[in-house]
Amino acid sequence: MRAVSRPGPWKRGRVPAALTVLLGLLLLLHARITDRGSLGSLVETFLPWFGLFVPVLLAWALWRRSAAAVVATLLPVVVWLNLFGGLLVDKSRSGGDLVVAQHNVADANPDPSGTARDLAASGADVLALVELTERARGTYEKELAKTYPFHAVLGTVGVWSRLPLSDTRPVDTQMDYGPLAKTKPDDVTPADNRALRTTVATDRGPLAVYVAHLGSVRLMPRGGFWTESRDRNARALGKAVAAERNERVVLLGDLNGTTDDRALDPVTSRLRSAQSEAGDGFGFTWPAAFPVARIDQILVRGVTPESSWVLPATGSDHLPVAAGISW
Numbered sequence: 001m002r003a004v005s006r007p008g009p010w011k012r013g014r015v016p017a018a019l020t021v022l023l024g025l026l027l028l029l030h031a032r033i034t035d036r037g038s039l040g041s042l043v044e045t046f047l048p049w050f051g052l053f054v055p056v057l058l059a060w061a062l063w064r065r066s067a068a069a070v071v072a073t074l075l076p077v078v079v080w081l082n083l084f085g086g087l088l089v090d091k092s093r094s095g096g097d098l099v100v101a102q103h104n105v106a107d108a109n110p111d112p113s114g115t116a117r118d119l120a121a122s123g124a125d126v127l128a129l130v131e132l133t134e135r136a137r138g139t140y141e142k143e144l145a146k147t148y149p150f151h152a153v154l155g156t157v158g159v160w161s162r163l164p165l166s167d168t169r170p171v172d173t174q175m176d177y178g179p180l181a182k183t184k185p186d187d188v189t190p191a192d193n194r195a196l197r198t199t200v201a202t203d204r205g206p207l208a209v210y211v212a213h214l215g216s217v218r219l220m221p222r223g224g225f226w227t228e229s230r231d232r233n234a235r236a237l238g239k240a241v242a243a244e245r246n247e248r249v250v251l252l253g254d255l256n257g258t259t260d261d262r263a264l265d266p267v268t269s270r271l272r273s274a275q276s277e278a279g280d281g282f283g284f285t286w287p288a289a290f291p292v293a294r295i296d297q298i299l300v301r302g303v304t305p306e307s308s309w310v311l312p313a314t315g316s317d318h319l320p321v322a323a324g325i326s327w
Contacts, residue, residue: 013066096324155193238266
């Protein structure tokens, strides 16, 4: 009888090799994935996490003793590092003229007083809050008054500042909870304003500050990734930023999407991410108990981010974010 010969190391493990190549192509060509049902947005929201498949596929390749599959892992590794490797390096610098912070305080926050005190102790010069309710607004105004003598609230978004504010006005976005409407508290209505623009008077000149909470996002059993309200508001916000005449602009907000998400291109194509330029790590902010995505953003134009960090958890389901900026 003839002995059955085993395939060589370059012929074994064709399945893990093929899956590894597909993973690399997904990372490389994610922008070409169809956005029907917002599939592209869903993939891009969690794009960094696809890197976790690499060690699994590598272990499979080693178990199969497949040289082809081992070599194939170079593709997703190189592409992933090209996309996200820069976030693994601490790019923060000392100094900065102004510290800005943003927090989605959550409409169901059980401890708004504690949240306000934590934020007041953050050292921020300008503080933006989103998802404010009429019920909790007075609490934030009372607790933050000593630290921030200037503030403005329009609908469910507000800004508190150590420096004078002027020319505060709403940005033409709409509150639309869609399939989440029945889960919201009674005092949050679709008529509430969702974004504002104000001017902060600094000793280096005026700074235009936008505070925004883009529409809610949900993965629906039928209909895919529901992003209609978010995408519409992103276009409206991008239009407002494009028309902004002030050279120095900071956007603080819960954008319900990552900067990799193509749906936020109307905004991210005009502003730079403080976390990408001056952060340390991915800076995930949601959900607070186990953050998997950075959907709370600090974006800038005309100023330089010197540092960017995530603040400790409060009573919210989001983590606060802060950044030091300079002229």
